[in-house]
Amino acid sequence: MSDFDGETTPMTGQGDAPSGARLVPRITIQAFCEHSQTAQVIESAAGDRRMSKVALTTHNGGLDGAVETYKTNPTPNLVIVETSLGADQILNALGRLAEVCDPSTRVIVIGHVNDVVLYRELIRAGVSEYLVMPTTTPVLISAISDLFAGADAAPIGRTIGFFSAKGGAGASTIAHNTAWAMARQFRQDVLILDLDLAFGTAALDFNQDPPQGIADAVYANDKMDAVMLDRLMSKAANHISLLAAPAVLDRTYDLSERSFEQIIELSQKHVPMVVIDIPHMWTDWVRHTLSAIDEVVIVAEPDLANLRNAKNIADTIKAARPAEVDPILVINKAGIPKRPEIPAAEFAASIECRLAGEVSFEPGLFGTAANNGQMIAEVSAGHKLNEVFKGISQQVTGRTQGGAGGKSGVLRLPDLFKKLKRAS
Known part of the structure; x- marks a missing residue:
């Protein structure tokens, strides 16, 4: 037996986890939070079975804390940063982060601005994912899983x-x-x-x-x-x-x-x-x-x-x-x-x-x-x-559930820091 056409049940809301979501491979994740609620969401994800191979740590300081950390330390596979900045300030702050990150690093931004214009700007900047607070552990796990075990990965039964x-x-x-x-x-x-x-x-x-x-x-x-x-x-x-x-x-x-x-x-x-x-x-x-x-x-x-x-x-x-x-x-x-x-x-x-x-x-x-x-x-x-x-x-x-579904609070944004580094 070899590859097959796997199926998963689509997420239907911010609080739903897709059934049969893929295991995240052995990667390193560092998260920088501004609020305890966000830190709790991220720390809960660390205990999920799909994250069993992941080394995940959380830190205070949000986006600014990440910038200071990576001035003198190597970046992991994935950086998660929370920011309370307004739409007109987020891109500039991300530019400072891009200057100290390895081009291969992926970034998930957790923000507090639900603005379609900001979404489009982040898409053009190339952020890997954008989650809008309040978000949930299932949504975060799904976002990480999609990044590192996406459509090009082998199907999972x-x-x-x-x-x-x-x-x-x-x-x-x-x-x-x-x-x-x-x-x-x-x-x-x-x-x-x-x-x-x-x-x-x-x-x-x-x-x-x-x-x-x-x-x-x-x-x-x-x-x-x-x-x-x-x-x-x-x-x-x-x-x-x-x-x-x-x-x-x-x-x-x-x-x-x-x-x-x-x-x-x-x-x-x-x-x-x-x-x-x-x-x-x-x-x-x-x-x-x-x-x-x-x-x-x-x-x-x-x-x-x-x-x-x-x-x-x-x-x-x-x-x-x-x-x-x-x-x-x-x-x-x-x-x-x-x-x-x-x-x-x-x-x-x-x-x-x-x-x-x-x-x-x-x-x-x-x-x-x-x-x-x-x-x-x-x-x-x-x-x-x-x-x-x-x-x-x-x-x-899960074959009784129909419809395309959707991922509330999640925007897929490709190849962040490569674009920002090329522009700088």
Whole structure:
């Protein structure tokens, strides 16, 4: 598998972060702020998963502080400067900054003037980005990501993790059938990563017995690359591949926090949609994986224990990734006879997550599919559950959102200091 036509959901406002935004490469950023509110926005960005490789520091002094600093110090890859100057003064101040900056340095200006004439002047000057206060952390991250991982960068696939609120809630079954619906509906490649090394069922559910899989990738360490990833993947169906779990107990799987990080990043570079089947446990690597992927799907049964656990999971994920979309909820095994249940809408409202779908209790259908190594659509192509899985697939991939969108408060301005230096 190689390059693909990746899709991301466009930003619809200053407070929205684009789903599936690209990871920012290993760069150095220095920010010079005039107000504490601006410094808080920038410092919050440093904790975002997309900025995990970035070295970011904040300083006081605004634009003047940046000028004084770079008279005697080298400039980083990106300088962020805040200025409260009026429209007629900003360009002159930027000219002083250009005199002490390396031509390759990019600059984002955070200003307090919302003036189209100023925008045009900054465009002609070549500022990389202009953000108007009040702005937000998601907008800033998007601006940085666009600068350093823009249209000329390799496409990045969307990562979607499925996690059970309680053991036996059925996250694996939901993940695999959703992956099938994604592949059929969008006709794009889907890679399923089964992270339950000891007891994973992805190979069984697709009637596969691959000799290699996710464990080989985990223990390859620095040897893991795109060629090896392609060799370890097994084809399960048209547009669907697996990195299956070994599901053997000849060893224990004591993994470090970032054990799956490299595999997930490599997968994103080669497959447009990556479905991650995360086992029901709570370890450093599970917590890190949930905080580092694009979309988290909590799968729960409609009872009190699931509600408590789902609330804890949702709150933890929201706290770990405040600038990104909240987890979404799938209710599974709804309608078990004689079992008191919490209504799906009430369940979703209680944990403050969007309800993506409700999967009814169909033991005969799911049992037949599991025993045959098939998906629900293969066992019963006309069953109503296929529409449920199709709807879930649309929501987790962002394909239900239309329109071109826009980036309020952001202006794209090319090649700042090269122009100013040539003019001086």
